[in-house]
Amino acid sequence: MSTTRRQFLKIAGLAAFGLGTSTALDAATADAKDMEGAKYDVGGKHLAAKRWAMVIDTRKLESREDFERIIHACHSIHNVPSIPTKQEIKWIWTDKYDHVFTDDMSQHLSPAVREKDYLLLCNHCENPPCVRVCPTKATFKRADGIVVMDYHRCIGCRFCMAGCPYGARSFNFGDPRPYLKDVNPAFPTRMRGVVEKCTFCSERLEVGLLPACVEASNGAILFGDLDDPNSPVRKALAENFSIRRKPSIGTQPGVYYIV
Amino acid sequence: MYNGKYIIPGIVIFVGLFTFPFWSNLLTPKYERPQLALPAGQKECIEPAEYMRAEHMHILDVWRDQALREGKRAYVASNGKVWDISLQNTCMKCHTNKADFCDKCHNSNSVNPYCWDCHVAPRGNQ
Amino acid sequence: MIEKVLKGSPAFYIWLLFLGGIASLGVFAYIFQLKYGLTITGMSRDVSWGLYISQFTYFVGVAASAVMLVLPAYFHHYKKFKKMIILGEFMAISAVLMCMLFIVTDMGQPQRMLNVILHPTPNSIMFYDMMVLMGYLFINALVGWVTLEAERHDVEPPKWIKFFIYLSVVWAFSIHTVTAFLYAGLPGRHYWLTAIMAARFLSSAFASGPAILLLLVIALRRLTGFDPGREAIQTLTKIITYAMAINVFFFLLEVFTAFYSGMPGHQHPLTFLFVGHDGHASWVVGWMWTAAVLAILSLCLLIPPQFRDNERVLPWALGILVIASWIDKGLGLLIGGFTPNPFETVTIYTPTFPEILVTVGVYAIGLMVLSVLWKIALDVKKEAGTF
Structure with missing residues (x-):
């Protein structure tokens, strides 16, 4: 008799605990309500694609001013700070051939090609290692192929930086704001302790604008839908010899270079 | 009762500390809803x-x-x-006075949202 | 049993106070880090993990190494380890706690830590790492406490605990395997992209972890007179010797693969660590050579039985082994993974003073937890007559 009573009390206790927690959870979620009738929608002006991609015609980018104009366009719009140390932050920048295309394709490359600067940015991989390793889904791939960051969710573990084979990611080691001269009031800055990178200007695509670097490049950078044979990127790729960074590691970058 | 001279003052002190929120609330002035700076020329927000x-x-x-x-x-x-x-481009377009709109109420309710660590407050307001 | 902490010699409390002092220096440095961010560390855009993550890695190994006592004792009924086993389990607890602290100190936004649970991401190895570490902490605390309680009352431990003991064996292998997977699955990091990473981690863990345990036990014998038994020490030393030999062998396999294949990406981290790369030699070169020499020296002292069983030589051999494995895994592994960087250029990482202070602070907290737990264990043993 006493054992059954004890069992009964155990079960009753567990049931009460279960009920209590479930009502508490209900209460916690129920008090925040959406307004009745409100809806969310993609904006009327947004640009859509199955797979956004970029083609950089390196032949059309010659002078330092070309690069600076493009980099400035991106960094000023997105409030990217200029930090003069190894803890720097960059979304788009330049480097020499040997450092951009680390698989040494030809030992006797034409000096013009080898000595040139090349633009680097996030490759928005088909198969992004950074997304694979992120423990909170703070970085994720959208249906249109863009790899974006949710700064609100990032815990700053920097696993994505170890994962990225292209060195495309920067971490806010400290507060970035002291390093921003002019703040673009239409775009947020970032805070200390989160990782950031190029977003293919997803916020501009939503309102019908092409990425800032594309706009500033005077036609040297093309942007479009890789799945659409008539898009400017596919046309350029069909007509020219193009390469991508580190093709052997299987990430399928979305940034192509015409050399 | 054993050790009553320790236990009773102990209980009194415990009850005093435990009920601190109640009596401290009685002693401090009543909470008043802060007067917020509402956007001039705008009648309605996105929702009521x-x-x-x-x-x-x-x-x-x-x-x-x-x-x-x-x-x-x-x-x-x-x-x-x-x-x-857009917080910056929709909300703050009307609510340009962060200090007298957001902050005033947040301060009197002791909440510290970290929106502004990233989001840029309207100009002339920093 | 927790009351045992309250009755100790003055020396014990002075020791705790000393550790507390060091820990508070670490906490002080960490408060600075919370205020100014990880900018106070030597990490950079190119070397984005540093001392914190490498220490985390090292101490996961130390935690896993408790299995080298548990496995022989429970799978092979090797009774001689039974006396020491609780010390291994309690060391695992403090090691896991240190790992967790190192993870938290490395985070840019530690207050968002729960996002890992709120937004569970099964494709991230970090998610599994968190789960196995929590699980290992729980299992060791449970097993340690229940068996010690049984020892105190001079009864057999309850039968159900056997399940958790066997689980702890499997779990120990899993924690270090998962930690190795954090590194080994990244396509752009040549030094880490190796199938034997988990095997290397386990071998170095099973050498260094028991070596640290044995060093501490030898110190304990001097301080308290607790004797785990000569045979137990000799058996554990043999395990350490085998594990270290395998560890060195595995490292040489990496060297062979990199240099016989002649693939530049695989060679560069090794050349950077030992001679410098692209005209950049870092302070780590001297350390790596020290590690290489000490690793060989430790084997020279451990393999011949006349040295290994000589209790005057043994602490030296173990100390040398711990230093060698610490440099290899607690420094070289991480630095080699990040240098050269994805652009095949070199950015040199040097830990800063505040970073080292935080690290030492975490060590001190780990040692405090260990001291308290071991004090409980030893006092219970004294009471039960199994000292």
């Missing part, structure tokens, strides 16, 4: 003021995920009006 007062944090939370994660940057309000989802 009562709802916004109670649920703006929820709506911002959903906005964040919808815009950033779902790619949905248009908010169709309950009255059918469409708004761009």
Whole structure:
């Protein structure tokens, strides 16, 4: 008799605990309500694609001013700070051939090609290692192929930086704001302790604008839908010899270079 | 009772500390809803003021995920009006006075949202 | 049993106070880090993990090494380890706690830590790492406490605990395997992209972890007179010797693969660590050579039985082994993974003073927890007559 009573009390206790927690959870979620009738929608002006991609015609980018104009366009719009140390932050920048295309394709490359600067940015991989390793889904791939960051969710573990084979990611080691001269009031800055990178200007695509670097490049950078044979990127790729960074590691970058 | 001279003062002190929120509330002045600077020339917010007062944090939370994660940057309000989802470019376009709108109420309620660590407050307001 | 902490010699409390002092220096440095961010560390855009993550890695190994006592004792009924086993389990607890602290100190936004649970992401190895570490902490605390309680009352431990003991064996292998997977699955990091990473981690863990345990036990014998038994020490030393030999062998396999294949990406981290790369030699070169020499020296002292069983030589051999494995895994592994960087250029990482202070602070907290737990264990043993 006493054992059954004890069992009964155990079960009753567990049931009460279960009920209590479930009502508490209900209460916690129920008090925040959406307004009745409100809806969310993609904006009327947004640009859509199955797979956004970029083609950089390196032949059309010659002078330092070309690069600076493009980099400035991106960094000023997105409030990217200029930090003069190894803890720097960059979304788009330049480097020499040997450092951009680390698989040494030809030992006797034409000096013009080898000595040139090349633009680097996030490759928005088909198969992004950074997304694979992120423990909170703070970085994720959208249906249109863009790899974006949710700064609100990032815990700053920097696993994505170890994962990225292209060195495309920067971490806010400290507060970035002291390093921003002019703040673009239409775009947020970032805070200390989160990782950031190029977003293919997803916020501009939503309102019908092409990425800032594309706009500033005077036609040297093309942007479009890789799945659409008539898009400017596919046309350029069909007509020219193009390469991508580190093709052997299987990430399928979305940034192509015409050399 | 054994050790009553220790136990009873102990209980008194415990009860005193435990009820601190109640009696400290009686002693301090009554809470008054802060007077906020409302946008001049604007009659209505995206949703009724009562709802916004109670649920703006929820709506911002959903906005964040919808815009950033779902790619949905248009908010169709309950009255059918469409708004761009943006704290900086929609909310703060009308509520230009962060100090006398956001901060005033947050301060008197002792909440410290970290929105402004990233989001840029309207100019002339920093 | 927790009351045992309250009755100790003055020396014990002075020791705790000393550790507390060091820990508070670490906490002080960490408060600075919370205020100014990880900018106070030597980490950079190119070397984005540093001392914190490498220490985390090292101490996961130390935690896993408790299995080298548990496995022989429970799978092979090797009774001689039974006396020491609780010390291994309690060391695992403090090691896991240190790992967790190192993870938290490395985070840019530690207050968002729960996002890992709120937004569970099964494709991230970090998610599994968190789960196995929590699980290992729980299992060791449970097993340690229940068996010690049984020892105190001079009864057999309850039968159900056997399940958790066997689980702890499997779990120990899993924690270090998962930690190795954090590194080994990244396509752009040549030094880490190796199938034997988990095997290397386990071998170095099973050498260094028991070596640290044995050093501490030898110190304990001097301080308290607790004797785990000569045979137990000799058996554990043999395990350490085998594990270290395998560890060195595995490292040489990496060297062979990199240099016989002649693939530049695989060679560069090794050349950077030992001679410098692209005209950049870092302070780590001297350390790596020290590690290489000490690793060989430790084997020279451990393999011949006349040295290994000589209790005057043994502490030296173990100390040398711990230093060698610490440099290899607690420094070289991480630095080699990040240098050269994805652009095949070199950015040199040097930990800063505040970073080292935080690290030492975490060590001190770990040692405090260990001291308290071991004090409980030894006092219970004294009471039960199994000292």
